[in-house]
Amino acid sequence: MNKQPMLQLNNVTVTVNNGGQDIDILKAINLNIYPGDFVTILGTNGAGKSTLFNVISGHLTPTSGQILLNGEDVTKFSEEKRAKYISRVFQDPKLGTAPRMTVGENLLLAQKRGQHRGLKLRKLKQQRQELVKELSLFENGLENRFETPTGDLSGGQRQALSLVMAVSSEPDLLLLDEHTAALDPKTSAQLMTFTNQVISERQLTCLMITHHLDDALAYGNRLLVLNAGQIAEDYDQTTKANLSKEDMLEFFDSAIA
Amino acid sequence: MSLVTSAIGQGLLYGILGIGLFLSFRILRFPDMTIEGSFPVGAAVCVTAITNGISPLIATLLAFIAGGLAGLATGLLYTKGKIPVLLAGILVMTAIYSVNLRVMGKSNVSLLNAKTLFTSRLYDQLPPYFNSIILGILTVALTFVLLTFFLKTDLGQAFIATGDNEDMARSLGIHTDTMKIIGLVVSNGFVGLSGGLIAQNDGYADVNMGMGVIVIGLAAVVIGEVVYGDLTMTQRLLAVIFGSIIYRIVILFVLQLGFNTNDLKLISAIVLALALMSPALKNKFQLQKLIQRGVARHEQTANVTTK
Helix, strand or coil, X not given: CCCCCCEEEEEEEEEEEECCEEEEEEEEXXXXXXXXXXXXXXXXXXXXXXXXXXXXXXXXXXCEEEEEECCEECCCCCHHHHCCCEEEECCCHHHCCCCCCEHHHHHHHXXXXXXXXXXXXXXXXXXXXXXXXXXXXXXXXXXXXXXXXXXXXXXHHHHHHHHHHHHHCCCCXXXXXXXXXXXXXXXXXXXXXXXXXXXXXXXXXXXXXXXXXXXXXXXXXXXXXXXXXXXXXXXXXXXXXXXXXXXXXHHXXXXXC | CHHHXXXXXXXXXXXXXXXXXXXXXXXXXXXXXXXXXXXXXXXXXXXXXXXCCCXXXXXXXXXXXXXXXXXXXXXXXXXXXXXXXXXXXXXXXXXXXXXXXXXXXXXXXXXXXXXCCCCCHHHHHCCCCHHHHHHHHHHHHHHHHHHXXXXXXXXXXXXXXXXXXXXXXXXXXXXXXXXXXXXXHHHHHHHHHHHHHHHHHHCEEEHHHHCCHHHHHHHHHHHHHHHHCCCCHHHHHHHHHHHXXXXXXXXXXXXXXXXXXXXXXXXXXXXXXXXXXXXXXXXXXXXXXXXXXXXXXXXXXXXXXXX
């Protein structure tokens, strides 16, 4: 592949001070993500997966190293500034939506991701049809709850809404942080199918953290395995296709030992 | 009758204070103590301006600006200085006490014989206290129109989202620090405006007039919520105004029972405490019903099994 990477991490290290002792949560990570990549990320607890996302989204500034987005150095950009390019869905359904605002209001907020917000009327009614269309994609009744405060939705509906919100503004990079983990198995599988469908239809570049070995193997064109702050394995599409769940379990057993 | 008229007029004027509080306490969910400073600073600036010959209308606008500046100070201490919002508010409130003494030159300035917004010849034809009602309705209407417009703009929605889910707001590219500062400025601006109007209505400004205004403003917000329940954002703003009027009438009623004005703060606190406790009290009663039902059902099943 000789395309230009969409996201580049050069020697990114994150160090925290824990009781007088410096601990590297990420150790000199080098990573290139190309446009259209759908990368699944596995790793034990504490491997640094969430920290990796926090550094990419700008929630955390790396201790050292450089982050490039579309060739531009964004290492010093705030989270608000990077929101123009990056959207994120969290594990906790409560984090992704404003509970007292309605489904429609939330989606409208998300459509203006990273844009200037001034004293112009929001025009919710005029855009309703378009927003409802976007909500009906997931086929779980969200479109009928346009005026419901999101605090009254089920966890599954809230996560679906969070995902719709994240993709509706067509971000350059989509970060999914175990976004199906808090849901029951059936809802989780539905959301995962929908996620995969949206990503391929809109040709989004996506990083997805998951603890489901099956999902990690079944979806995406690349698989990263993180261990102790480093990228332990980086499988491309062909090698990933030959991996079995047993290989992965074996890896986790040795990582924990 | 004129006592009730006066109470309604005061309810409207203090309703602006309630709306200011609604923005910080309810939308941003900040326990903003600045209010006890921005209210008297509005009064002090307004009265001093009027006694120095500035037109009452401009003096009233100055009250809004003075209150807004107090909010700005708190906002900066909180967002840039990383001081907890409660403490930032207390700092500003304390500092304002000295500012007010500087502004007024003494602790109490009277507006005796001065021209204010409440002393137009137009009001002379009307029964007593109608000036406060007319002026109250005008100001409330203006506040209401401006705020409902603001809250429906992109900026206003970003402001609401910041109070509702800050992490989400930031991840959508909303500058949450700016939203908090805007919120505190506008909120305290309205509180200052209310202070300026109340001072003109009462005919004086006093350095101590901020004491307990949080209780008055919160009472308006909470009573409005208790009485009207689940509402849209626009309706909630109106509910605050009605809450403020109801609060004034309750206070009037209590005073008529023979309490004297020295007891006012105690009564205010009790009224607010009761309003705040009302959901808990309601829950408690429902809980008892539930317990009764639970026991009854248990007995039934017990009967079935023994059979």
